[in-house]
Amino acid sequence: MKSLAKHTAGLTRCAGLLAVLAVVGLLPWLSHRDPALTVLRARSAEQEATEEALAAIRADLGLDAGPLSLLGRWAADLLHGDFGTSWVSGHDVLPSVIAGLQVSLGLMGAALGVAVLLAAALVTPVLVRGRGSAGAFAAMLAAVPEFLLATVALLVFGVWLGWLPTSGWQSVEYLVLPALALGVPAGGLLGRLVADALPAVLDERWAELWRGAGVSRARIAGAALRRVLPPLVPQFGMVAVGLTGGAVAVETVFAVPGIGRTALGAARSQDLPLLQGSVLALLLLGLVAGAVAAGVRHRLLGPSLRDAGLTLPPARPVRAHPAVPVVLAAVLLLTIGWGLLRDPYTVDTTVRLAAPSWSHPLGTDGLGRDVLARLGHGAASTVGTATAVCLLGLLIALVLGFAPGLAAGASDIANALPPVIVGILVAAAVGPGTGGAALAVALISWPALSAHAAALVQEVRASAFLTAQRAIGASPFWILTRHVLPSVAAPVARHALLRLPGIALALASLGFLGLGAQPPAPEWGLLLEESRAYVERAPWAALAPAVALALLAGLAVSGAALTQGRRVRRTTPAPVETKAKKEAPVGV
Numbered sequence: 001m002k003s004l005a006k007h008t009a010g011l012t013r014c015a016g017l018l019a020v021l022a023v024v025g026l027l028p029w030l031s032h033r034d035p036a037l038t039v040l041r042a043r044s045a046e047q048e049a050t051e052e053a054l055a056a057i058r059a060d061l062g063l064d065a066g067p068l069s070l071l072g073r074w075a076a077d078l079l080h081g082d083f084g085t086s087w088v089s090g091h092d093v094l095p096s097v098i099a100g101l102q103v104s105l106g107l108m109g110a111a112l113g114v115a116v117l118l119a120a121a122l123v124t125p126v127l128v129r130g131r132g133s134a135g136a137f138a139a140m141l142a143a144v145p146e147f148l149l150a151t152v153a154l155l156v157f158g159v160w161l162g163w164l165p166t167s168g169w170q171s172v173e174y175l176v177l178p179a180l181a182l183g184v185p186a187g188g189l190l191g192r193l194v195a196d197a198l199p200a201v202l203d204e205r206w207a208e209l210w211r212g213a214g215v216s217r218a219r220i221a222g223a224a225l226r227r228v229l230p231p232l233v234p235q236f237g238m239v240a241v242g243l244t245g246g247a248v249a250v251e252t253v254f255a256v257p258g259i260g261r262t263a264l265g266a267a268r269s270q271d272l273p274l275l276q277g278s279v280l281a282l283l284l285l286g287l288v289a290g291a292v293a294a295g296v297r298h299r300l301l302g303p304s305l306r307d308a309g310l311t312l313p314p315a316r317p318v319r320a321h322p323a324v325p326v327v328l329a330a331v332l333l334l335t336i337g338w339g340l341l342r343d344p345y346t347v348d349t350t351v352r353l354a355a356p357s358w359s360h361p362l363g364t365d366g367l368g369r370d371v372l373a374r375l376g377h378g379a380a381s382t383v384g385t386a387t388a389v390c391l392l393g394l395l396i397a398l399v400l401g402f403a404p405g406l407a408a409g410a411s412d413i414a415n416a417l418p419p420v421i422v423g424i425l426v427a428a429a430v431g432p433g434t435g436g437a438a439l440a441v442a443l444i445s446w447p448a449l450s451a452h453a454a455a456l457v458q459e460v461r462a463s464a465f466l467t468a469q470r471a472i473g474a475s476p477f478w479i480l481t482r483h484v485l486p487s488v489a490a491p492v493a494r495h496a497l498l499r500l501p502g503i504a505l506a507l508a509s510l511g512f513l514g515l516g517a518q519p520p521a522p523e524w525g526l527l528l529e530e531s532r533a534y535v536e537r538a539p540w541a542a543l544a545p546a547v548a549l550a551l552l553a554g555l556a557v558s559g560a561a562l563t564q565g566r567r568v569r570r571t572t573p574a575p576v577e578t579k580a581k582k583e584a585p586v587g588v
Helices: 002-025 035-043 051-061 067-079 093-129 135-143 146-160 173-202 205-212 217-253 259-269 272-301 323-340 371-400 404-415 419-430 434-444 447-461 464-471 476-498 500-512 524-534 539-570 576-587
Strands: none
Touching: 002 067, 002 272, 002 404, 002 419, 035 051, 093 173, 093 217, 093 259, 093 272, 135 173, 135 539, 146 173, 146 217, 146 500, 146 524, 146 539, 173 217, 205 217, 217 259, 217 272, 217 419, 259 272, 259 419, 272 419, 323 371, 323 539, 371 434, 371 447, 371 476, 371 500, 371 524, 371 539, 404 434, 404 447, 419 434, 419 500, 434 500, 447 476, 476 500, 500 524, 500 539, 524 539
C-alpha cells in the first residue's frame, strides 16, 4: 500500500508539472488579447491593424497552426535551448532571462543570509536557556507580506531618514533594503519553526541522560539541532520557494532588474515569449529549492532513519492573550464600518493629498478621494473574495482528503508555485482582475487543508466506533455521511477560517502588483501601490493601508495562536508519535 501511494504521488506530481508547462507553452493561444496585435504595436505604433497585417504576423509567429502545433514547436525549441524572440524588443529571450536570473539569485542569496542570521538570533536564547519559544514576535514577522515590509522600509529608511537608496541596482548599498524586506519574513518563519520545536527535543530522555553524564551544553545543543532539522527541512524548502514569489514584489518596489520584475513587466506588456522564459526560470528555482531540501533531509537522516518516518514532538503553541485578537478585530471592524459609511469614489481635486482632518480622518489620495472610505470598501470586497477562496479550498480539501496519494503529488507542484507566479500566468491568460487573482490564490491554497483532511480521515477510519458500525451492518455511505465527513469537516472548516486573513493578504499582494483588482476599485494592495507615487508628500495615504494590512497579519497570528492553544488544552494526553502526527497538519 505504501509503495502504491508513492507511485500514485509520483505520477500525479509528473502530471501536475506537465500541466503547468503546457499552460506556459500555450500562453499565446490562451491569451485574452490577440498576440498579433501586440507584435504589430511593438513593431510599428503607426501601422494600421488591418486583418491582412494581423494575418501575416500570425503566420510568421505560427499562431494560426492550432494549440497542439504551437505547444509542440515551443517544447521542441525549448529542448534546443531556444526560448524564442521578444515580441516587444525583438531580441532573444534567453539573455534577458539569464541576466534577470543572476540579479534575483544575488538578491535571494543576500535575503537567505538575513533569514539565517535572524533565525539564529531567535533560536540562540532557546539553546542557551534550554526553554522558551520564538513566540508571537517571530510569528508576526513571518506573517508580514514582503511587499508591505518593502514599502515601509522604503518609506522610513529611504525617504524619511535618507540612509539608503530607494531604487536601482548599482552597488552593495542598493542591496540592503531589498534583502531585508525579503529576508525578515523568511527568517521569522525559520526561527519560529526551529525555536518552537527545540524545547520539546531538549526535554527528551536522551538529553536528560547526556546532561546527567556531564556532556557539555554546546554538544547537547548541536545534537538537538541535528534532531530538529531533518523533519523541518521540507519547510525550509518552502521558505526558499516563498523567496521566489516575494522577489517579484520586492524587485518591483525597489526597481531591481531581476527575473521577477522581468516577468511582471512582460505580463503587463503582453510580451509572451519573455513571460514564458521568466516563468520557467522562477518555476525552476522553486523546483530546485524543493529538490535540494529533500536531498538535505535525506542526507541528514542517514541510511538508518530514512524509512523510519522520523517526527518531532509537538511544538508548543504560540501564546497570545485572549484580548489581542479581540482588540485587533475591533479596530479593523470599527475602521471598516466607518469607511463603509463614506463614498470611496468621489473625486475632489481641490483637496487632493490633504492631511488627516475631521472631514477626512485618514486624509485623501492623489485624486482627492477619501482614504478612510476606500479603506473600508476595499476591506469588504477583499474579505468577501477571500471567503469565497477559503470555501473553494475547503471543498477541494474534503475531496482530496480521501485520496492522499493523489493529493500528495499535486500538492508538491502547488507548493512550488507562489501566488504571484500563478497570478502572472492567470493575468496573462484572462487579464488582471479580482476574479483572476481569486483563481490564482485558490489554485495553490488547498494543500495545507488537504493534508489536514487526509490526516483526520485516516484517524477516523481507524477508530473503534467505526469498526463497531461495520460489525452491525452499517453501509459505507452511512458511515461516510454520518460519521467520517462530520468528524473531518468541522476541524478543517475551522482551519480554513484561520487561513482567511492570509488569503486576504495574498489577494492584496496581487492587487499591489496590478494583477488583482483594477482602478478605481478600492482594494488594499492597490491603495498601497497607488500611494507610492506621492509617498514623500502624503505618507498617510500609504500608511493607512499599510497599517491595516499589518493589523490583518497580527489578527491572523493571534487568532491562530489562541485557537491552537485552546485545542491543545482540550486534547487528552497521548503518546508522542500519535500527538505529533495529529497536530502537524494544522500548523502547516
